[in-house]
Amino acid sequence: MSPTQDSSKMDKIILEARRNAESRAKTYREQALKLYPWVCGRCARTFTRQNLQLLEVHHKNNNHDDNPADGSNWELLCTYCHENEHSKVKDSAGRTDTGNTASPATFNPFAGLKDKLKGKT
Numbered sequence: 001m002s003p004t005q006d007s008s009k010m011d012k013i014i015l016e017a018r019r020n021a022e023s024r025a026k027t028y029r030e031q032a033l034k035l036y037p038w039v040c041g042r043c044a045r046t047f048t049r050q051n052l053q054l055l056e057v058h059h060k061n062n063n064h065d066d067n068p069a070d071g072s073n074w075e076l077l078c079t080y081c082h083e084n085e086h087s088k089v090k091d092s093a094g095r096t097d098t099g100n101t102a103s104p105a106t107f108n109p110f111a112g113l114k115d116k117l118k119g120k121t
Contacts, residue, residue, distance in 0.1 A: 028067040028074065035071045042081035056082045060076045 038047040
């Protein structure tokens, strides 16, 4: 390969990389990272470029198609808080949390054990 061909190939690679970067910058995640400080909205953990991949955009109304340019439907949450937020909405079976708590268990497997053991020594 001649130096001219190498240069042309490198120019194409750089151009494609720049286009990809511009395309990513238009995504709602990139917009949210520009609008908001890199802090989890729940636990207040701060992020740097080294761990920024752990900071996620949460859609407040759970509609991922609702992406206003002002970011009013977004909040930045760490991976753990984001997962917790979504677990409140649906459990693994797809059921929504109704706020009902299960009644505590009343069965006692050891009830009457003392009486049963009295005669055994």
